[in-house]
Amino acid sequence: MIFLRILIVILAILMIAYTCIAKEIRILSPKPGSTILNRTAQVHLILAIKGNGQNQIKVKKENEIIEPFGIWKKNNTYYSHFVLKLNRGKNIYRIEPTEEEFYLNYKPLRSLLMVKTDDPSVFFFHREGLSPQECNLCHTDKIPEDVEITPVPYGPFDPKCVSCHKSLIPENFRKHSPAANWLCKFCHEEKGMIRIYSGNPRDLCIRCHVNAKEFYKKIYVHGPVGTGDCTSCHNPHASPYQFQLLADKKGDVCIICHKDKDKFVHQKPNIIVHKVLTQSGCIVCHSPHATDYQYQLYTGPINQLCTSCHINYRGLKRGHPIRSHPVVGPKDPLRKGKRFGCSSCHNPHGSQYHFLLIGEIKGGRVCQKCHPY
Incomplete structure (x- = not known):
């Protein structure tokens, strides 16, 4: 009789636990196994969670437990957002408590010349389009309430960029004019797609910085200028330093x-x-x-x-x-x-x-x- 009671209690606990654990967890971004190219050693992880227990979902890397920085609910699905720290090479993560493992490769981005936009193993969030359909449930054309910006009367202003990428342009930083006005497509639109420019960065920069053409008439040209990678020294978005230097x-x-x-x-x-x-x-x-x-x-x-x-x-x-x-x-x-x-x-x-x-x-x-x- 005692054994039966214990068994009933155990079954009850398991039933309660089952109702509190998510039924389905999907990784929306980035694609597991992909290569991350970034100047900063981190990437955003987005999980789509069906069912309950969204507050119990954590990510573990070695002995570090990573908590979500935000959870949003849309259409009976919870979307948990994490910031994952990266080390050079292979990074292995585990989703708790399901113990599902995935990995990401990290290569620090020093020069845009090393970016191979046609390499399928490299993660580009906008590779297939502006954003996944599920992301558009929250990331709309509405300017976020915590951002003060007046759209300029010209150029390809797109408020969808603001909600994800506002951390690129801190308020007290010196800003590159297109980035400051959220005219992202001036530099990031190519053949109707949002992407990193696939040509030589120099060709993109001198469309506005026309005086830079004079550099190539000189006898001695600084290496980054000669190769055309202006972003070796300048941050194309914003920086705390003059001229958006790194x-x-x-x-x-x-x-x-x-x-x-x-x-x-x-x-x-x-x-x-x-x-x-x-x-x-x-x-x-x-x-x-x-x-x-x-x-x-x-x-x-x-x-x-x-x-x-x-x-x-x-x-x-x-x-x-x-x-x-x-x-x-x-x-x-x-x-x-x-x-x-x-x-x-x-x-x-x-x-x-x-x-x-x-x-x-x-x-x-x-x-x-x-x-x-």
């Missing part, structure tokens, strides 16, 4: 690629940094786009650039650091193929030695690099 223009944006200059930009211990670099940044001497001088210097040769600030040495050919020492010459004894100039003895970025010298001045050690005793 990082501060004083140098942080440059060392994303030029990592060997990090010790100067962030002034590592025992390094004396050229003050113009710490105060104003790389672009005081270098054009971030293109010039007619090596290293994209604004003027050339190097002595001419240096003496634009160090005016006491302007026009000097001999007499520094001692009376007969040359300041300019056709050959640099230490750097094959380069002219002799200021940078033959001084590092223009920084040095562990006084006066940004390439060696210790005491005992004439810097001199011995060219004049061995």
Whole structure:
């Protein structure tokens, strides 16, 4: 009799649990097994849940439990939205309590040139159309109440973009004009579809930034400009930095690629940094786009650039650091193929030695690099 009562209680608990657990869970987005290309290491997961128990549905990654940031109900279906953090490579997730597993591959997006829009393994939310029909139940043409925006009287304004992508354009950020006015289709509409531009990004940018055509007439062109990927340095939507740069223009944006200059930009211990670099940044001497001088210097040769600030040495050919020492010459004894100039003895970025010298001045050690005793 006791055994029968226990069995009845267990069955009752199971019946209650069954009524509280979702009958069907579908992954609306992204497609399991797909590759995520993104600058930020995260992606939104959307689950469609039939039945009850929507509050019990969680996502687990290793030992981390991920809660939904929002649940909305439409036509007897609950739509749970999650933000999944991504690590480079394969990421395995499990939906709790059903224990259904799925995985996503993550490749950090550094350049739009690496995007293959025709690769079916790469996830594009808008690949088949503007959005899945179910999403349109909530994401309508109505501007969200928490967004203040006045539609401009021109261009392809589409409020549907706002409800999903408003996090791309924080209110206090510096905004790219098309993004600020939600004219997304200026850049993202191609052959009637919403997508990432499949051509060279340069061709898209110079439709408005027509002055950029002049860069390609210069002799020395910065690598990202030469390849046409403006988004290597600029965020096409919004950024907290001037010119929508990916990082501060004083140098942080440059060392994303030029990592060997990090010790100067962030002034590592025992390094004396050229003050113009710490105060104003790389672009005081270098054009971030293109010039007619090596290293994209604004003027050339190097002595001419240096003496634009160090005016006491302007026009000097001999007499520094001692009376007969040359300041300019056709050959640099230490750097094959380069002219002799200021940078033959001084590092223009920084040095562990006084006066940004390439060696210790005491005992004439810097001199011995060219004049061995």
